[in-house]
Amino acid sequence: MLNRINPQVRTFKQSGIRKFANEAKSILGVINFTIGEPEFNTDERIKEAAILALRNNETHYPPNPGLEELRRAVALFERDHNKLDYVWEEVIITNGATEALAASLMTILDAGDEVIIPSPMYVSYGPMIEVCKAKLIPLNTTNYNLQIDPAALEKLITLKTKAILITSPNNPTGTILDRRSLAAVSALAKKYDLFIISDDVYSQLVFTKDYEMLCHDESLRDRLIVTQSLSKPYAMTGWRVGYVLADLPIARAIALMHAYLVAGITTFNQIAALEALKTDSTWMCDSYHKRRDLAYEALMEMGLTCVKPEGAFYLFPEIREFKMSSEDFCIKAMREYKVAMVPGIYFGADHNVRISYAVSDEDLTEGLRRLKQMILDLRKHDSI
Ligand SMILES: Cc1ncc(COP(=O)(O)O)c(C=O)c1O
Structure with missing residues (x-):
């Protein structure tokens, strides 16, 4: 009966974010930058x-x-x-x-x-x-x-x-x-x-x-x-x-x-x-603000191009220089460097990846360190 359902619905695929988030969860020790939700619990x-x-x-x-x-x-x-x-x-x-x-x-x-x-x-x-x-x-x-x-x-x-x-x-x-x-x-x-x-x-x-x-x-x-x-x-x-x-x-x-x-x-x-x-939840915004500063600075130090975000809890750096699709880049990052991000292609931009920094400070620092290592390795490989 599948051929009898709404053809529009038949074209739907599982959200790419979920797909990546699910694989990330199954990898031991991965730092997960895929999830678009606060890591805090409800008050x-x-x-x-x-x-x-x-x-x-x-x-x-x-x-x-x-x-x-x-x-x-x-x-x-x-x-x-x-x-x-x-x-x-x-x-x-x-x-x-x-x-x-x-x-x-x-x-x-x-x-x-x-x-x-x-x-x-x-x-x-x-x-x-x-x-x-x-x-x-x-x-x-x-x-x-x-x-x-x-x-x-x-x-x-x-x-x-x-x-x-x-x-x-x-x-x-x-x-x-x-x-x-x-x-x-x-x-x-x-x-x-x-x-x-x-x-x-x-x-x-x-x-x-x-x-x-x-x-x-x-x-x-x-x-x-x-x-x-x-x-x-x-x-x-x-x-x-x-x-x-x-x-x-x-x-x-x-x-x-x-x-x-x-x-x-x-x-x-x-x-x-x-x-x-x-409830006053401005402290959550303040904590994202601090993490935005930390993460943005780290991306700048890595030499990545990124429009400075002024809200939410995402960064969307460019990965064009590595000549990889955003999916390939994220798969490599997740499986080899244990840092999971979402390919920009899912949002309509294949030269970028999405980093959600709604994670603990320790995870943010460690995830960015892993990303930096991957970028250093890719650049080193390119220059050989
Ligand atoms: C831009 C945007 N709109 C809407 C939603 C859906 O939010 P809600 O949890 O309220 O359904 C999200 C969730 O990530 C979002 O990022």
């Missing part, structure tokens, strides 16, 4: 809130778009932390940003529509768009310092373009979009009447004061969809709580899609999420 207060909620039998169906208390808390949080002006009815609690993205894309996309996404990009966007029988149009940013070239973006817009999706800070590069990039997205979305999806899951993990968010532009309100998550800032990847922020008519449409997709998000996890929003 005890958040866990206690969930335990108490379970004891109080908060185990029944939640309202489809989320508990009103949590939606109100999110609206307040966004107002206080990001100066965003959304009322609680414009907040939909989702199964992480993953479902926030899927529900948003399924709500706005028609068969044949096109979605432009700066590349390198997060791996899940493509399959979600394809399932909607729409098309992902990548905008290569590798020749533009990982920023958006306004002219190149406009060139990709056709009558079929429905949306531009941006991620800042970005996965896999950690870069944040500058003012010029954001202005281009904003102006062109208005000019061609496009939606903007702003996948802001790393917005609390930023190391510079120069960070701008498109959602501050009120004139974009009716076309902007923000997807958010508690996964990264609160070390809550396994809890599966995120949310969508959108102008009321759009939020209502997404809420319907969300209701039919997942019915709602685990009730006691939503109660724990309320506690998370009260």
Whole structure:
């Protein structure tokens, strides 16, 4: 019966990240830079809130778009932390940003529509768009310092373009979009009447004061969809709580899609999420900031080219000089030098590898030492 399933789904492959992460786990003593999640555990207060909620039998169906208390808390949080002006009815609690993205894309996309996404990009966007029988149009940013070239973006817009999706800070590069990039997205979305999806899951993990968010532009309100998550800032990847922020008519449409997709998000996890929003997790960001400095400096010492990331917990150095595919480079690093990274090809850039530095300081130092050794050996070999 396999030939009877949705042909789009038949083309899906296991995420390359998982494939590498799984092999890395099976190698004794490997330093694992593949995983895109905080190594910290969830704060005890958040866990206690969930335990108490379970004891109080908060185990029944939640309202489809989320508990009103949590939606109100999110609206307040966004107002206080990001100066965003959304009322609680414009907040939909989702199964992480993953479902926030899927529900948003399924709500706005028609068969044949096109979605432009700066590349390198997060791996899940493509399959979600394809399932909607729409098309992902990548905008290569590798020749533009990982920023958006306004002219190149406009060139990709056709009558079929429905949306531009941006991620800042970005996965896999950690870069944040500058003012010029954001202005281009904003102006062109208005000019061609496009939606903007702003996948802001790393917005609390930023190391510079120069960070701008498109959602501050009120004139974009009716076309902007923000997807958010508690996964990264609160070390809550396994809890599966995120949310969508959108102008009321759009939020209502997404809420319907969300209701039919997942019915709602685990009730006691939503109660724990309320506690998370009260928790100060800036120390996690500070620790990533320190590690970014350490890792970036080490890559510079190795003589690798890398755009300095200003957020998230990734570095995306270039490996072009070694004349190997990113997969071959990562396989060699993992099997021979016991340091596991993700090939850039999985994100759309075969001359790079992704290093996640969401690991302990000791692992970071040791993993970078191993990478340095590999690079020294490769260069030595080249010069023979
Ligand atoms: C850019 C980006 N968006 C969305 C997600 C999904 O996050 P969540 O755990 O909230 O589903 C991730 C996870 O790695 C991500 O990197």
